[in-house]
Amino acid sequence: MLPITRGIYNALSLIARSPQNRYALHTASALQCKAVAAEAEAETAAEDVEQDAAAEQKLDANDRTKVIPVETSMRYLKSAAYKQTYGDDFVWVQYRRNHKGMFAPRKTRKTCIRQGKISTGNPCPICRDEYLVLDHRNTDLIKQFISPQSGQVLSYSKTGLCQKSHFKLLVAVERARDYGLLTYDVPFREYDYSEYYGKTEETAPKKP
Numbered sequence: 300m301l302p303i304t305r306g307i308y309n310a311l312s313l314i315a316r317s318p319q320n321r322y323a324l325h326t327a328s329a330l331q332c333k334a335v336a337a338e339a340e341a342e343t344a345a346e347d348v349e350q351d352a353a354a355e356q357k358l359d360a361n362d363r364t365k366v367i368p369v370e371t372s373m374r375y376l377k378s379a380a381y382k383q384t385y386g387d388d389f390v391w392v393q394y395r396r397n398h399k400g401m402f403a404p405r406k407t408r409k410t411c412i413r414q415g416k417i418s419t420g421n422p423c424p425i426c427r428d429e430y431l432v433l434d435h436r437n438t439d440l441i442k443q444f445i446s447p448q449s450g451q452v453l454s455y456s457k458t459g460l461c462q463k464s465h466f467k468l469l470v471a472v473e474r475a476r477d478y479g480l481l482t483y484d485v486p487f488r489e490y491d492y493s494e495y496y497g498k499t500e501e502t503a504p505k506k507p
């Protein structure tokens with residue numbers, strides 16, 4: 300046999316034998332490889348799940364069908380996340396609405412949420428944050444919409460609430476006052492009791 304052909308034969312035999320040899324010699328390492336591969340698969344699966352969740356969240360960014368309980372909202376108002384978002388301001392302070400022309404429209408929009416989704420690019424302060432739930436128990440939130448001077452509910456032209464949210468706010472305030480969760484001043488009235496009971500003894504003229 301020629302040396303060149305022998306060389307080729309040797310090389311071919313090496314290539315043919317090598318996978319078997321490797322498997323025979325490095326069974327342990329091969330098993331490890333399998334384990335690593337399994338782990339990698341698990342990781343990719345987890346990543347897939349995360350990506351799916353992220354995709355769902357992305358899809359649900361404008362979704363408002365999820366009902367947030369009032370207790371969650373009350374905890375949120377005391378949380379660090381709320382502090383970071385709004386600071387010491389009220390929720391409606393930073394809200395601005397662009398309108399064409401010199402004057403703002405007479406009323407704010409009817410609603411921000413249609414068919415369970417936010418239907419506008421600039422939803423009102425209540426609708427944009429789904430964790431702000433208007434309820435009579437959520438007094439921390441309601442108080443932000445009550446004037447400290449007059450004790451009345453602030454106008455929607457000031458707070459920018461949509462008509463639907465504003466109505467919900469009015470209902471929540473009335474209910475909170477009924478339940479006694481919100482204090483309010485009753486206007487002071489002076490009564491002339493003589494109109495009810497006749498003249499009292501002190502004011503009545505003495506008999507001679």
Ligand SMILES: [Zn+2]
Pocket residue numbers: 410411412422423424425426427460461464
């Ligand atoms: Zn709204």
